[in-house]
Amino acid sequence: MSSIRTTEGTNRHLPALSDVLIGVVSLLIFGAALLATLDWPIEAARFPRFISGIGLLCTLLFLGTLAFRSLTTGPTVTQDTEGGPQESQTTEDPADEESVDVGYVFASAGAKEWVQTLLWLGAFFLLTYLFGVYIAGVTFAFLYLKYGASKSLVYCLVYSVVLGGSLWMLFSYFLGLPLPSGIFDII
Amino acid sequence: MFEALASGLGQVVQPTILLTMLVGMCIGFVTGILPGLGGPVTLAILLPFAFGMDPVQGFAFLIGIWIVTSTAGDITSVLFGIPGEPTSAAAVMDGYPLTRKGQSGRALGALLTSSALGGILGMIVLALTITLIRPLVLAIGPPEFFVLTVLGLTFVITLAGNNLLKGFIMASLGLLVAVVGIDPELGLPRYTFGSLSFWDGVDIIPIVIGLFGGAEVLQLMLSKRSISQTVEPDVNSLGQRARGILDALKHWSVIVRSSAIAIVIGMLPGLGGSVSQWLAYGHAKQTSKHPERFGKGAIDGVVAAGATSNAKDGGQLVPTIAFGIPGGAATAVLLGGLMILGLTPGAEMLTVNLDLTMSMVWIAVFANVIAVSIALLGVKYLSKLTHISGPVLIPAIVMLLMVGTYSVNNDYVDVFVMVGAAAIGVICLRWNWPRVPFLLAVVLGGFTESYLSLSSSMFGTEWLTRPGVLTLFAVIVGSLTIGALPSLRKWKLRREVSQESTK
Structure with missing residues (x-):
């Protein structure tokens, strides 16, 4: 470019x-x-x-x-x-640069894509603030995969449960790190 | 010294020691990949486990963790454009564009090879200089440190390429962020907006995560494509990795120069890897035959960033062992580890316990070689992650960014800082403003202020005439001149076209 x-x-x-x-x-x-x-x-x-x-x-x-x-x-x-x-373009092959x-x-993203993306991220941060990262993360993963990536119900369920479980195992169980808790945290 | 080296090797080559090192490396690999959870945090969490170990076993555990976190942090920089550690941010610049071209195998091959070679060079320097370095390090005072921080900023500003003024503006903004918090002299809150969370300043980790990771998440969500934009099945084949390794070997002089920068900067307490990576990167760009390719997937940029990631460790260990002054955050924790293991840094580590010091060198060399070998074997599988559909990766990446940011201080304010940094990152990428001067200025701002203040209070204005200061100022002027050349060429070209058109 x-x-x-x-x-x-x-x-x-x-x-x-x-x-x-x-x-x-x-x-x-x-x-x-x-x-x-x-x-x-x-x-x-x-x-x-x-x-x-x-x-x-x-x-x-x-x-x-x-x-x-x-x-x-x-x-x-x-x-x-x-x-x-300058920072993020590619190299020797000019044909590849734009992609x-x-x-x-x-x-090149349209206004609709921008609004959708920012709404998804805003919803995740709001959910985290309200209910903590576990509920927010699992809910966000399920809804985003279902409606943002059009994945099957089973796929979304398995993915979100595995993601939440892995995070809990790694951060809370093994490392004992406190994770973001919400003002209505129930976990 | 050679006897101590041999004795150190003998103590390390024991099944229990090697096994402990491998356990540490496994933990380090997992935590190094997670954004925000870098070497210092991991070492701090696991330090109590070293209690009761004998010194060499303790070194094997702690150094195994430390070395691998740097390597793992580099891997996420290349594959996802998200630095696993602040010291891995430079690897994003050229490694990630190569990944998007489907050349992640090549990028990782080059990065890991240069990282291993840089790490080994760092340890060789540590072994050779540890007993001699004391007078040299003590000769460097606050004035030289101050000019070094300015030099670091200058190098990075020149990375802005065509528009140095943009680089200066971004660096000034970064310096403003760096002075947020309590003033070191009077204890007065500055730019804290009434929030207690800002009294300790703005942490660098949320800024790195937001600036690089946040922008990357947004682009993945917007494009809904995989990170790698190519579909060729063999891009991560053995051939690609071999090509990367050969690239690194071909650029051996970049490895040597970048490692030298990282080792020297690493020796200076406080400056650490966040600075050396950009200095080395800037130097590699200035000395490259194709500087225009930097930031666009230049393999020598990858090599320069990789070489510093482990070379700095050898440099940082020098003041830690010789004076008990940690070179960086990770070595500060490691220093605590030395105490736990019953060792006192300083003269004792250079005389009666020199064999233990040398065992640290061997452990670091082994950990480097093993980590890089395993990572090179695993590149094929790791690279496959970049071909997974973007939307599928998004929930996991967003969660990791959130957790990595929050876990720094257990404070939501860091999350807001990360979001703000992400906005800055997106604006910079969208409208062609440089991000790196901003980032490095945030890192260096605190040091710059305290060294300037110390220099003035200790030497008045006389520090400006110290030989070291003058030499470094000359390097700064040279660096700015070289950096301004592209702008001058562009201006000349514009004038020529303008004159031709008026004829």
């Missing part, structure tokens, strides 16, 4: 909206962090003030660079990485 392209026919290179938004949010974070340090004694404030100042400066420079580029006339060359991050790129998955 990392290719050079020119934006023929346009006189201005518009920066990616995402970069502008992330830059602005970072600017707000660094600004707030810097403001917070003003109430602290110098010994406690020195380092946070220094790093929030550096962060603020870098973000301003970054946004300034974006603005400068957008004002530059003539066709521009951009690194086409939208939906294709294995995690960023591409995020970029």
Whole structure:
């Protein structure tokens, strides 16, 4: 996904909206962090003030660079990485790149998939908070496999019971670690 | 020293000792695979079992656990993109893209081979230097430590490639997260938002799990596909593993350099494996003939990350044994183990008990070789997990992420931190911002602040002129210059195209 392209026919290179938004949010974070340090004694404030100042400066420079580029006339060359991050692409075979790129998955997923996925995860965390990890885990496994992966009833039952049992055996029985318990925990 | 080495070997090659080591290794393998439950936690839980063992048997048990957790953590990084330990995060960068290409066998072959060779190199250095290293380590003071942390950050910022400013912004954000908690000088809460849970700061484990694992879970749920995107039946065959092993051997210089970085950083108390892996990775990228492939499945990236995972152990044992100053969290627990076994770190371990020290070296070498051999044999089966449908893996992975995160401090706040880190990870992947400078800044922030504060209070501004500090500053400038080259090339190219089009 990392290719050079020119934006023929346009006189201005518009920066990616995402970069502008992330830059602005970072600017707000660094600004707030810097403001917070003003109430602290110098010994406690020195380092946070220094790093929030550096962060603020870098973000301003970054946004300034974006603005400068957008004002530059003539066709521009951009690194086409939208939906294709540097960190997670593949290698020697360019044909494979798109299919294995995690960023591409995020970029290409529709609103429906996003909402469904976030609802599933939100439900798991809510169930864990309410009933503890065992009930939440077994229920989530059963429902997700049944409705998210369309598996058979028996498959879902066996999987969820084995998963819950294995976790209990490993963490509670052998290692004796406390696991997340819910406010209505009954196990 | 050679007599002590021979005596140490004689004490280790006993059926009871080897069996104890294997038991420790089995436990270490299981817990190393689980995100969040790394070497330090496992060692802490199992430390009481070493009570009553004789010293060599105790070493076999504890070091067997410790060595294998690193190796197992690397395996999950490559197969699932979820680091089993914070020190395995760099293996995700190139190992996981190879897995998604159906080359998990090759990636694991290279990673495990480099890990074993790095581990053996680390132990050789430990054996050779343990009696000589004392003056050298004592010569490094807070100013050098401070500049080393800055160097670590610089190396990683240069990984941001085309946009160093993005790297700086992410590193600054990470440093802000690192200063959350009680101020070390006055005891004042900073950025805690009124929550007592943040008084001890933000733990690194939920951040690693969220940043890498959370993003991976989301993409599996969205794509509903298996982790490996290929269907060729022979991708994990013996040939693939052999190719990986050959890749590692071909990149022997990367192994040597990465191991050297890991050993030296490992010797510096506190910095540990979370830093050395990224330093080695950054160095491998800067010196590679194909730096553009890094982060996309570069085999030398896998080799560099693998070599550090066990090489650091040898380095960390040096200050632990020689001064009783642990090099990292795991060695801090191991130090407790030494006490339980009736040993006192320091001069005694380098003189009258030198044979026991050498037995530790042998145990670590054996544990490395056995762990990697077994893992290489098991790669074929482990790799099959990556061909299982994504939705089938999801419930198990989500549960493990939740349990791994919660078990760090038994606090729901860590779960919220993990979710927040996952959101950052997704944003970074989706819109091409670098995650690693953020992560390393969180790791290094506390050290950076305390070493800076110590340097200023001990030396005023004179520390800036110390030879070690100046040398390290020169390396930082060189590293930033090399890191800025791609951006300069891109700018030049843009200008040329712009000029041509205006003609």
